[in-house]
Amino acid sequence: MNERKQIVIDTLGSDKGPTAIILGASLILNEHKDVDVVLVGDENLIKEEMVKLSMDANRVKIIDAKDTIRNTDNIMTAFYDKPNASILLALKELASNDNTIGLLSAGNTGAVLVGTIRFLRREDGVRPCLAAIMPNAADAFTCLVDTGATIDCQPAQLHEFAKLGSSFMHDLYKIDNPRVALLSNGAEPTKGNKLVKETHKLLAADETLNFVGNVEGNSAFSGCCDVVVADGFASNQLLKATEGTATRLITDIVKYSKMNNRPDIMPLVAHLMAKYDISNLGGGIILGAKKLVIKCRGNSGEKAILNTATMLINLSTNQVLYNEVK
Amino acid sequence: MNERKQIVIDTLGSDKGPTAIILGASLILNEHKDVDVVLVGDENLIKEEMVKLSMDANRVKIIDAKDTIRNTDNIMTAFYDKPNASILLALKELASNDNTIGLLSAGNTGAVLVGTIRFLRREDGVRPCLAAIMPNAADAFTCLVDTGATIDCQPAQLHEFAKLGSSFMHDLYKIDNPRVALLSNGAEPTKGNKLVKETHKLLAADETLNFVGNVEGNSAFSGCCDVVVADGFASNQLLKATEGTATRLITDIVKYSKMNNRPDIMPLVAHLMAKYDISNLGGGIILGAKKLVIKCRGNSGEKAILNTATMLINLSTNQVLYNEVK
Numbered sequence: 001m002n003e004r005k006q007i008v009i010d011t012l013g014s015d016k017g018p019t020a021i022i023l024g025a026s027l028i029l030n031e032h033k034d035v036d037v038v039l040v041g042d043e044n045l046i047k048e049e050m051v052k053l054s055m056d057a058n059r060v061k062i063i064d065a066k067d068t069i070r071n072t073d074n075i076m077t078a079f080y081d082k083p084n085a086s087i088l089l090a091l092k093e094l095a096s097n098d099n100t101i102g103l104l105s106a107g108n109t110g111a112v113l114v115g116t117i118r119f120l121r122r123e124d125g126v127r128p129c130l131a132a133i134m135p136n137a138a139d140a141f142t143c144l145v146d147t148g149a150t151i152d153c154q155p156a157q158l159h160e161f162a163k164l165g166s167s168f169m170h171d172l173y174k175i176d177n178p179r180v181a182l183l184s185n186g187a188e189p190t191k192g193n194k195l196v197k198e199t200h201k202l203l204a205a206d207e208t209l210n211f212v213g214n215v216e217g218n219s220a221f222s223g224c225c226d227v228v229v230a231d232g233f234a235s236n237q238l239l240k241a242t243e244g245t246a247t248r249l250i251t252d253i254v255k256y257s258k259m260n261n262r263p264d265i266m267p268l269v270a271h272l273m274a275k276y277d278i279s280n281l282g283g284g285i286i287l288g289a290k291k292l293v294i295k296c297r298g299n300s301g302e303k304a305i306l307n308t309a310t311m312l313i314n315l316s317t318n319q320v321l322y323n324e325v326k
Numbered sequence: 327m328n329e330r331k332q333i334v335i336d337t338l339g340s341d342k343g344p345t346a347i348i349l350g351a352s353l354i355l356n357e358h359k360d361v362d363v364v365l366v367g368d369e370n371l372i373k374e375e376m377v378k379l380s381m382d383a384n385r386v387k388i389i390d391a392k393d394t395i396r397n398t399d400n401i402m403t404a405f406y407d408k409p410n411a412s413i414l415l416a417l418k419e420l421a422s423n424d425n426t427i428g429l430l431s432a433g434n435t436g437a438v439l440v441g442t443i444r445f446l447r448r449e450d451g452v453r454p455c456l457a458a459i460m461p462n463a464a465d466a467f468t469c470l471v472d473t474g475a476t477i478d479c480q481p482a483q484l485h486e487f488a489k490l491g492s493s494f495m496h497d498l499y500k501i502d503n504p505r506v507a508l509l510s511n512g513a514e515p516t517k518g519n520k521l522v523k524e525t526h527k528l529l530a531a532d533e534t535l536n537f538v539g540n541v542e543g544n545s546a547f548s549g550c551c552d553v554v555v556a557d558g559f560a561s562n563q564l565l566k567a568t569e570g571t572a573t574r575l576i577t578d579i580v581k582y583s584k585m586n587n588r589p590d591i592m593p594l595v596a597h598l599m600a601k602y603d604i605s606n607l608g609g610g611i612i613l614g615a616k617k618l619v620i621k622c623r624g625n626s627g628e629k630a631i632l633n634t635a636t637m638l639i640n641l642s643t644n645q646v647l648y649n650e651v652k
Contacts, residue, residue, distance in 0.1 A: 217566030240543030241567035
């Protein structure tokens with residue numbers, strides 16, 4: 001029983017509350033018979049939900065944690081202010097329990113990253129970053145690093161993130177020489193803010209990278225590159241604007257369908273929702289740590305938790321994230 | 327004849343070449359009988375095109391300029407390196423010719439802004455910024471400042487841009503107390519990069535502004551605010567990602583229509599294209615200068631040039647941009 005793999009799940013800090021996360025955990029147990037879960041959060045609530053959902057108590061370890069780090073907390077002091085925060089106890093469990101293969105949290109991104117750096121930093125000292133795997137217009141995937149873990153970046157950090165992203169896409173999708181692009185406000189090397197211009201030089205000079213130059217926000221997910229490098233603030237604009245525009249167009253199509261009495265258009269809506277619904281997408285993956293840590297979106301429902309766990313199990317089986325950067 | 331209003335048009339530097347711009351100028355003359363144009367560019371080419379298009383030579387003044395400032399040029403030295411650049415001669419004409427009401431250029435954004443600062447800066451010393459007027463999901467308009475004129479901003483500059491945007495939306499759309507929001511990676515005041523956090527304090531402390539806090543990229547154009555404040559790099563990500571996602575979804579709908587043999591869906595495509603086609607939108611407006619300067623998108627066609635000129639004429643009639651900031 002102790003030899004079985006476990007996924008650590010932080011049940012606190014998500015927008016939808018712990019019940020959605022615990023429901024997601026029950027889906028994981030149903031779907032993946034060889035994996036158990038460690039649920040971190042309010043023990044009484046977890047036990048109540050487990051009874052309601054008829055979850056097998058033998059496959060669940062509970063770590064009681066009443067506190068959570070909120071978006072309004074100061075990340076730099078949060079771990080001292082809240083020593084019983086669920087993400088802190090979850091990361092400690094991940095670091096100390098050899099059976100655990102990874103961790104899911106839909107809580108505060110900064111806390112997940114700061115905690116990962118503290119408890120799971122690799123010996124080579126690389127600063128972990130948060131990668132999003134986005135479906136691109138060429139029916140493949142583009143890895144965006146960093147996606148909100150480090151908001152104010154230095155050029156050398158973006159250079160490290162580029163290497164982590166390249167290595168990840170090589171290992172996961174077997175891409176020989178992943179094309180790495182730098183997010184900027186113009187294709188020319190002279191375009192960019194100070195950070196981007198400096199980073200451009202570093203990436204261009206690194207012969208181990210297949211650097212293809214700057215990419216703009218309208219073609220970042222066109223399939224023209226395998227890795228897009230950006231600081232956490234810029235990539236947040238890119239991701240949120242992409243999500244907001246997709247939602248707005250789909251809403252417009254529904255309105256059009258109603259106003260013009262065209263119910264026959266609704267299958268198109270379902271098609272687009274399936275293609276652009278970010279909640280199906282799982283979460284961001286922390287690259288460059290000793291174990292797999294996945295930050296789910298704050299509004300993740302049970303389905304997103306299951307999908308993310310499935311991704312984590314697949315990644316863990318491939319062992320890809322344990323590799324050192326080339 | 328000398329009393330007639332004139333619009334100065336830079337015919338060089340656009341992606342589609344001077345013929346598209348000159349064609350746009352001929353549409354302006356047809357549409358606006360009381361306005362003439364000053365065309366700046368290759369005199370021979372302009373004359374040839376004017377003959378082809380049967381343009382009235384009495385309504386066109388030509389300023390010969392063979393050179394253009396490209397995206398690869400260094401903006402800081404370009405005006406010294408290229409004293410006959412079309413945008414430079416166009417701005418000089420705008421500053422010195424009292425009949426001119428404004429200028430359109432689809433050339434290098436940095437050159438348009440640097441030139442405007444040099445030749446058309448107001449006495450109060452405000453740094454001009456570039457505003458985009460975006461249709462929002464509430465069927466109104468949202469003003470985004472700055473949109474690429476100043477890539478690396480200081481907090482005090484963003485504060486000035488907020489005041490310019492607020493004043494503009496008040497004057498143009500008669501909005502009593504425009505809601506000003508700051509683009510960030512989270513709604514909470516603690517979210518943001520260093521620039522955003524500092525700017526947040528300035529905007530919150532300014533009692534003349536109706537500051538409604540941070541806004542994220544997915545709701546910037548939801549209608550929750552009238553003005554969105556961001557540095558030129560972040561707003562470029564927001565705009566380009568919005569454009570790229572809209573284009574990608576519309577392309578997907580066309581593919582779906584073909585694959586499922588559903589030509590009846592194409593009117594929906596036309597509806598969405600009309601609503602999201604950025605080329606219909608005109609260009610960015612420089613706020614805070616002595617005269618109206620509009621930067622059209624680099625890929626502007628003749629229709630965009632006409633639409634932008636119409637906007638310029640309307641704005642000029644309202645005299646709104648000559649007001650000082652409140």
